[in-house]
Amino acid sequence: MVSASTVVSVEEEKPGSFIVFMLKSTKPRTFSTHYHWYSSIIRTLSPISNHSKSSELLYTYERVAYGFSARLTPSQASQLRNVPGVISVLPDHVHQLQTTRAPQFSGLTDSSGLWPHSDYGADIIVGVVDTGIWPERASFSGEGLSPRPDSWLSKCQVGPDFPATSCNNKIIGARVFESSLSPRDTDGHGTHVASIAAGSIVENANLFGYAEGEARGTAVKAKIAVYKVCLGSGCSDSDILAAIDQAVIDGVDVVSLSIGVSARPYYEDPIAIGAFGAVEYGVNVVCAAGNDGPNAYTARNIAPWMFTVGASTIDREFPAVVTLGDGRTFTGTSLYSGVPPSPNPVSVVYGGDANSLYCRSGQLDALKVIGKIVFCEPGNGTSVVDKGVAVLGVGGYGIIIPNPQSTGFELVANADMIPTAVVTVADGDIIREYVRSSQFPTAKIEFKGTVIGTSPSAPRVAAFSSRGPNYLTPEILKPDVIAPGVNILAAWIDTKGPSQTSTDYRRTEFNIMSGTSMACPHVSGLVAMIQKLYPLWDPGAIKSALMTTAVTVDNSGRSLIDLSTGQTSMPYYHGSGHVDSTKAADPGLVYDTGISDYVDFLCTIGYDSQKIALFLRDGPPVNCSNRNLGNPGSLNIPSFSVVFNNNLRTVKYKRMVKNVGSIKNPVYNVAVTIPSNVLVTVSPTSLVFSETNNILSYEVTFTSVTPIDSVFGSLVWSDGTHAVRSPIAVIWQGVTLQSEI
Structure with a gap:
């Protein structure tokens, strides 16, 4: 008789793919290649009686990582962790x-x-x-x-x-x-x-x-x-x-x-x-x-x-304009390309009143849908296009569908197979109310093709x-x-x-x-x-x-907008901002972050020499005792993210910039913009480059004044021609992050 625990054990021993990271320098000289070394290692693993097929070597990694991947059982993977030269054994994930x-x-x-x-x-x-x-x-x-x-x-x-x-x-x-x-x-x-x-x-x-x-x-x-x-x-x-x-x-x-x-x-x-x-x-x-x-x-x-x-x-839109029977209009989006819809209004039915709130295939009542536009609720595992196909399948004329609450004002177009208008959450609320409260609701959908312009802003x-x-x-x-x-x-x-x-x-x-x-x-x-x-x-x-x-x-010259809320965006959403190819070709200064900087970062977040060996792959073990940045935020990158808590009210970050402009001796002056909740001081406030010294450093001190949830700002170095901008994001740990500034 097989016990329940034995059954579980067998199930857990199903082979899967694992990635094995190795220390290159430990390869025995008896093996001419790493492939032969890795193959010999997996041949020594204990066989599993339930799986007669031997372990299979899938890949060997030679350049950006050292090691291999193989088909192994969990117990074989555990054995590997004790093999000399093995740094880490990780299960394969699918993305x-x-x-x-x-x-x-x-x-x-x-x-x-x-x-x-x-x-x-x-x-x-x-x-x-x-x-x-x-x-x-x-x-x-x-x-x-x-x-x-x-x-x-x-x-x-x-x-x-x-x-x-x-x-x-x-x-x-x-x-x-x-x-x-x-x-x-x-x-x-x-x-x-x-x-x-x-x-x-x-x-x-x-x-x-x-x-x-x-x-x-x-x-x-x-x-x-x-x-x-x-x-x-x-x-x-x-x-x-x-x-x-x-x-x-x-x-x-x-x-x-x-x-x-x-x-x-x-x-x-x-x-x-x-x-x-x-x-x-x-x-x-x-x-x-x-x-x-x-x-x-x-x-x-x-x-x-x-x-x-x-x-x-x-700055390009594909408008699908909904006109209700009472004359109100709402601009949605669609890539519908079939037979143009009638210029005259047609009846509208609410999906829930036709037996399917989400317009799912096989659920809609054809007698209530045929020849009509259906207002479908978003989500429930059904895409916009699939909702349209479901409505089309029972003789429906078209669909109106609002965004789910999370996507707010975003208008993502689809290659719809039935006249469709995806509208914002706010417009959807108005249209839904009209459809459900009117005795004989009607609407029409017009497709305006491709529109390029500044409204809405982009x-x-x-x-x-x-x-x-x-x-x-x-x-x-x-x-x-x-x-x-x-x-x-x-x-x-x-x-x-x-x-x-x-x-x-x-x-x-x-x-x-x-x-x-x-x-x-x-x-x-x-x-x-x-x-x-x-x-x-x-x-x-x-x-x-x-x-x-x-x-x-x-x-339009205004701050970036977040489409989930329609409110001003923040660096946690857009990072440094929207790429600008013209300015990027002549940045003036660069933060030339290198591998040594990243190793310092790994030391600072508490990684030991074995974990760091995964990244560096070979060579002598890293000694982190003299490689601590003091704070992960002192990594030499072009942005500042500050975390305050009850025990940390002052944070200092260091940075180093390199002059890559055509002028070899420019003078850059700093300007900081941030709400008064945080005091920011920069030392020095001017960077004076020369032909013999094109790399200079500075330090930024952030001091908590009035704790709230989060504030945002910027630090800009300017020589009158270039504006080298870094975003600043500050949060107070333990306080809920708001969705707007």
Whole structure:
């Protein structure tokens, strides 16, 4: 008889994927390669009788991490932790993807600035770690581009649907790191983000007539290296780490990672560990902040050496105007492209009165819906498009759907298959009241196509964009910046409709999508061009240039707005602000954060030599006794995040800046703007550079005056030409964070 406890034990012993980090220097000389060493280690593990298949070595990591991943049982993983040379054994986790005019909105023009000065990022290589690519799209044409660099040795991994001709002078490499047979993208996400980062120029790009115009990637002449790590089930740590490792070996200049990594300490995060190694090799790792806004503490990819990007709007809308029977009008959004709706009002029914509050398939009463517009409540596990399909399936005419409370004033457009208007929460409340209180409610929906202008103002912070404070180290402000990520037009695949529903048989070369996934490659492209412009700059300097020149006002001259509330945004939402490519090309000063600074940071947050060995990978153990910054916030980054509590009322941060401007002896003066709840003093108040001394330091002291929940401000160094701006965020621990300033 088998006891219950035995059954549980057997279940727990199911094999899974684990990542094993090794100390390189401990490899016995009897093994010619690390692969043979790792293989011999897993062959010595105790077999599990219930699983006759031996443990399987999946990947070896050589550059950004040292070690391997393998199929192991939990007990085998425990055995490994006692093997000499093993630093850490971590279970593999699976993560999800974070799902035109945008380059121009970021300040890119052909006549001046970063595009012409960097030659559009020519020959810089952007490694896109995602779902693969659809190579036949015009966005990936290699026509007119220089050949792949002689130093580029990475292969184009061919497959049954991915011939060698899939690679060209734009796509110079393609590899697979999961169970797919080829780098072909069957999801669409990877194709979309790759074309945003570095797509070629395509005339007359559009989605069913929407957003029509010239499509360009951010770094038009940059080259793309594809690393496919994701399928429909998600993206695993072991695959992502292997892709970053290979990308650095291949020689990419930038890694673009639109994948939301789950929350965990840095030393338990293989992606943070791999990104650290990439930065050490001079490769910036640009990451999506995640789509879990507007809640606080939701930002992902928050290690300080990662470049974390939130999402914002651009000055382009796709209005769907709702006119009620009483004459009131409300502007929503949609990408509906079917038969134009009637100009005359039609009857409206509330979804709950038609047997389905959320307009779920199979629940709606056809007799009450046929020929009518249905007001559907948001959420309940059903997307906007699926609600429309459900209404269409029972003869409905169209739908009106408000945003859920959390997304407030945000208007994200979908490729709807029925006349649809997604409206704000406030407008939805009014329309719902009309529909439910009127005896014979009617409405009509009009589609205005593509509208570009200053109303509403832009950029605004997307409600879905994940926010700080940084849940691990609140003294490190995250996200770092925001970039266009709402309603972005980019290349698409041939095997999936633009609405991404199984009943959508439409096919199009471009699609419009929203997410921090779309914001991330915008910044990846900007990083590529700054790398081209300043080839000797380290990742920290490039990141600094984009952070200190980011803007915190919209195109109406007012402070950035948060779309979840309609109120003024704050640094926990937008970081340093919205990227500005023109200013970033000439930042004046940079905070040139390097690997040694990050090691000091790890010491300061209490990591011992064994944990730090995960990041540095080899060499003598780090002695933290003389590497303590005093406070994690003294890491030399271009932002200030201050945490007060009952025992800490004064905080001092140190910073060091490097003059990279054309004038070698400028004088920079400081200006601080912050509410009177905090006293901020800077010493010195002037930085006098010279040709022989282009690196200077300063100290900032923050003193709590009147504790509240949070306050925000800025510190700006100016020489009359450059304004080197750093955001300041201050919170008092133990006090609830408010959603507005």
